[in-house]
Amino acid sequence: MAEGGYPSVYVVDSCAPCPQVPPRVSKGQRRATAAQTLLFLLVSVALCGMAIEACFIYRLYQRGSDTSASFSKIIAGKDITPPTTRPSVVIHPSKPVAHLTDGQNVVHEKHIMAWSMDADPLLYEMDYKNGSLLVQKEGFYYVYSKVSFLDTEIFYHSIELKTKLYVGKSIPLLMSREYPEKISSKMRSNSYLGGVFHLHRDDALFVKVSNSSKVRRYRSFENIFGAYMI
Numbered sequence: 001m002a003e004g005g006y007p008s009v010y011v012v013d014s015c016a017p018c019p020q021v022p023p024r025v026s027k028g029q030r031r032a033t034a035a036q037t038l039l040f041l042l043v044s045v046a047l048c049g050m051a052i053e054a055c056f057i058y059r060l061y062q063r064g065s066d067t068s069a070s071f072s073k074i075i076a077g078k079d080i081t082p083p084t085t086r087p088s089v090v091i092h093p094s095k096p097v098a099h100l101t102d103g104q105n106v107v108h109e110k111h112i113m114a115w116s117m118d119a120d121p122l123l124y125e126m127d128y129k130n131g132s133l134l135v136q137k138e139g140f141y142y143v144y145s146k147v148s149f150l151d152t153e154i155f156y157h158s159i160e161l162k163t164k165l166y167v168g169k170s171i172p173l174l175m176s177r178e179y180p181e182k183i184s185s186k187m188r189s190n191s192y193l194g195g196v197f198h199l200h201r202d203d204a205l206f207v208k209v210s211n212s213s214k215v216r217r218y219r220s221f222e223n224i225f226g227a228y229m230i
Helices: 027-076
Strands: 097-101 122-124 126-129 132-135 139-151 155-163 166-178 187-199 204-209 224-229
Touching: 097 126, 122 126, 132 224, 139 155, 139 166, 139 204, 155 187, 166 187, 166 204
Parallel strands: none
Antiparallel strands: 097 122, 097 224, 126 132, 132 204, 139 187, 139 224, 155 166, 155 204
């Protein structure tokens, strides 16, 4: 009760325990927690990547197993279905080129060599007519020819040019002469010619020999003729 109008005085017990204050988190502990979280995320991403890669490897292995099994069936004669063939891709040269060979179906003139059109000749932006290569695009060309022969006399081999710039006879671009060691002996040899020339459109190139009957024709690739732009 209040005495004299004054409130009662309460007695405070100094031995009573004080309420506990939550501990403060230091900056170092915050950084460690963030680092652990980031490390956990990185490890999770790495594990997911490994799992995805394992799935891809498994699918590839299954496809390889199916292909091997199909080939095994084909070899064993159990599957007679022909394999699907891919369409062939034709690759054209980047510049004009021609390569011709001899052939048993070819009839040479006495001095002018002819070339086979049945031996799958290479002709790209160049034409062939009456034993001559026709230039369709002006530029510098490497021209070449090889002839194998058997003769007892001097053998001539040349590459000739016919052009509208010079009316008249053909112009020899390259020439070789082969002499036998003995007049009475037969000479087995070959002649190769090659050089670079500036050619114009509609120029005609052909191979000339001293006697086409002396040319050896056992193999088509022993006698060749060609040109390509450089």
